[in-house]
Amino acid sequence: MAWFEGYVPRVMRWHARLAPAHCDVRPFLLENKIPTFSCAMARTGLLRRISLQTPVPRWLDWWVWAQLAALAPFAFVPEKLTRWRLHPKSWHHKVEIFSYLKEFRRMGRGFRRLFASDLTRRGQWGALAFLLLPATIRLAARLALTAREDGLVRALRRISGRLDVSRSIRKL
Structure with a gap:
């Protein structure tokens, strides 16, 4: 899956640059920086302090990681310790563009x-302003990040490979 092959190495490069990361939710407001539940560990006490009431059920992991990043530092272990099985019925297989945009909007509202x-208490006005932007602009920022790492053409190919365009066209 082209999306997976681009996303995972990119976020792993991000993690490798951190050693260990301080408590900072800001990178998680743009995208999920931890690809799957099977590759992370957290103390039970921290998990008891977060909300599991995600606005988008298939993005529960992103919801959890963002909250944990705001509470505690984390470290990255570069060894492959798990395998991620992707299949046609996976939530991360094909995504219909309008539902994706709607879910991304709901996730932004939840993070807000x-x-x-x-963010206000910490004076992190840029992160707060980012959350106030429309979902389309936040997605464009995410595309810019991906394009900076992978090149625009490759990033657009990966994104288009993830979208179920036929279902989107039928909705029009």
Whole structure:
């Protein structure tokens, strides 16, 4: 899957540059920086402090990781310790573009509810302003990040490979 082959190495490069990361939710507001539940560990006490009421059920991992990043530093282990099985019925297989945009919008609103007061208290106005932007602009920022790492053509190919365009066209 082209999306997987681009996303995972890119976020792993991001992790490799950190050693260990301080408590910072800001990178997680743009995208999920931890690819799957099977590759992370967290203390039970931290998990008890977070909300599992995600606005988008298939992005529960992103919801959890963002909250944990705001609470505690984390470290990256570069060895492959798990395998991620992707299959045609996976939530991460093909995504219909309009539902993806709607879910991305809901996720942004959820993050805004969770983190607005903390970002304000910390004076992280840029992150707060980012959450106030429309979902389309936040997605464009995410595309820019991907294009910076992989090149624009490759990034667009990977994204288009993930989208179920035929279902999107039928909705029009």
